[in-house]
Amino acid sequence: MPEEGEWGSLLEHLIERLPRVAPERIEQMLREERIFGVDGPLGVEAPFVPGSFIWFHRDLPDEVTVPFEVPVVYRDEHLLVVDKPHFLAAIPRGQHIQQTALVRLRRQLDLPELSPAHRLDRVTAGLMMFVITRDVRGKYQEMFRHRKVYKEYEAIAAHDPALSLPRTVRSRIVKERGVIVAQEVLGDPNAETYVELAEHRDGLGRYRLVPATGRTHQLRVHMSGLGVPILGDDFYPEVREKALDDFTKPLQLLAKVVEFDDPLTGEHRRFTSSLRLSAWESLAQWATGPPRT
Numbered sequence: 001m002p003e004e005g006e007w008g009s010l011l012e013h014l015i016e017r018l019p020r021v022a023p024e025r026i027e028q029m030l031r032e033e034r035i036f037g038v039d040g041p042l043g044v045e046a047p048f049v050p051g052s053f054i055w056f057h058r059d060l061p062d063e064v065t066v067p068f069e070v071p072v073v074y075r076d077e078h079l080l081v082v083d084k085p086h087f088l089a090a091i092p093r094g095q096h097i098q099q100t101a102l103v104r105l106r107r108q109l110d111l112p113e114l115s116p117a118h119r120l121d122r123v124t125a126g127l128m129m130f131v132i133t134r135d136v137r138g139k140y141q142e143m144f145r146h147r148k149v150y151k152e153y154e155a156i157a158a159h160d161p162a163l164s165l166p167r168t169v170r171s172r173i174v175k176e177r178g179v180i181v182a183q184e185v186l187g188d189p190n191a192e193t194y195v196e197l198a199e200h201r202d203g204l205g206r207y208r209l210v211p212a213t214g215r216t217h218q219l220r221v222h223m224s225g226l227g228v229p230i231l232g233d234d235f236y237p238e239v240r241e242k243a244l245d246d247f248t249k250p251l252q253l254l255a256k257v258v259e260f261d262d263p264l265t266g267e268h269r270r271f272t273s274s275l276r277l278s279a280w281e282s283l284a285q286w287a288t289g290p291p292r293t
Contacts, residue, residue: 007048010035029056063099064245070101070108073127073271078264079140080105080114080130081271086250089122095244101128118144121217123234126153126255126273139263144214150259152210153219156252156279157228159197159205166196169226175216181235182217184225191215193222204231206280219253231279252279 007013011030015023033041035056042054068085075081082101089096092103106114117129117140131137143149170189175182192212199206205228209219217236223229224236231252234240254277259270 001048001050001052001054003051005048005050010042010046010048010054011044013048025059063095063097066099067247070104071274072109073274075132078131078133078136079262080109080111080132081258082128082130083273083275084120084125084128084255085275086123086125087247090120090128091116096122102130105130117141118149120255121251123232123251124253124255125250125275125277126253127258127271128255129258136264143260143263147212147214148260150210150257151255152208152257152259154198154254154256154277155207155209155219155223156231156277157205157207157223158231159200159203160226160228163197163226163228166194169193169195169222171222171225173215173218173221181239182215182221184221191218191222193219195222195226202283204279204283206277220251250278252277 001013005013007016011027014021014026014035018026027044029035030042030044030046033043035042035054037046037049037052037054066085066088068088070085070088071083073081073083082105084090084101088104089100090102092100097103102114102116106112111132113134114130114132115134115137117131117137120126120128129140131140170192171184172187172189173182173191174185190213194208194210194212196208196210197205198208207223207228209223211218215221220230220233220236224233229236232249233251234242254273254275256273257270259268261268
């Protein structure tokens with residue numbers, strides 16, 4: 001709460017403080033004892049106390065169910081590796097709370113302290129690592145922060161015979177808060193991706209992407225900059241609206257390989273996704289119906 005104010009009650013302050021929440025909803029939450037101070041739940045008659053702290057959980061939005069499972073690739077005492085499907089957000093954020101990999105796995109596997117070791121975009125499928133025990137989560141998270149993890153992706157995009165590959169793409173990528181897309185700008189490079197054409201057929205290429213850095217949307221930006229945007233990309237080279245319940249034509253990007261030396265045991269670990277990009281399996285099926293990845 002602010003250090004100063006003339007509000008006669010907590011309710012009066014919250015009505016002003018939370019303009020997007022209906023006043024009657026705030027009053028109902030107080031009556032239901034869903035708003036807490038340091039000594040417990042606060043009632044509708046609670047006074048405004050300058051400098052105090054309160055806690056509450058906002059109402060969860062109505063979420064579209066993502067109809068794909070999250071298969072476990074590996075699990076031990078500390079580490080959980082899964083194959084995250086397309087369209088499932090990794091962690092709670094914005095419109096996605098319960099329909100996220102983190103919340104689903106916490107509930108399904110009864111792992112209340114589960115936390116992500118790194119991030120993976122909602123529209124990207126493939127390997128994602130979680131840490132089961134709180135006391136070691138920092139060790140795994142630091143691997144990603146310090147770029148001690150080898151990551152390899154697979155992508156499907158148009159095949160351009162004139163594009164010289166393999167090559168290493170370096171550029172400066174910026175992502176401004178509140179803007180949904182990232183941009184390449186002039187300046188010292190802060191993003192690096194190795195791009196290799198693994199094979200091609202029927203006008204499409206299957207690409208192997210190895211990022212040396214982890215900028216937001218880096219692989220998508222670099223592929224678009226090469227003139228071969230990833231198939232199913234609704235952001236690059238141009239933004240296209242897509243409903244949250246539209247599970248057709250997913251971004252054809254897969255986190256295929258994760259490799260590292262385990263910070264707890266020193267053991268070398270390598271995990272490979274069992275998912276397959278649907279456009280490469282059947283272009284006709286991908287173009288006309290929902291995917292199976």
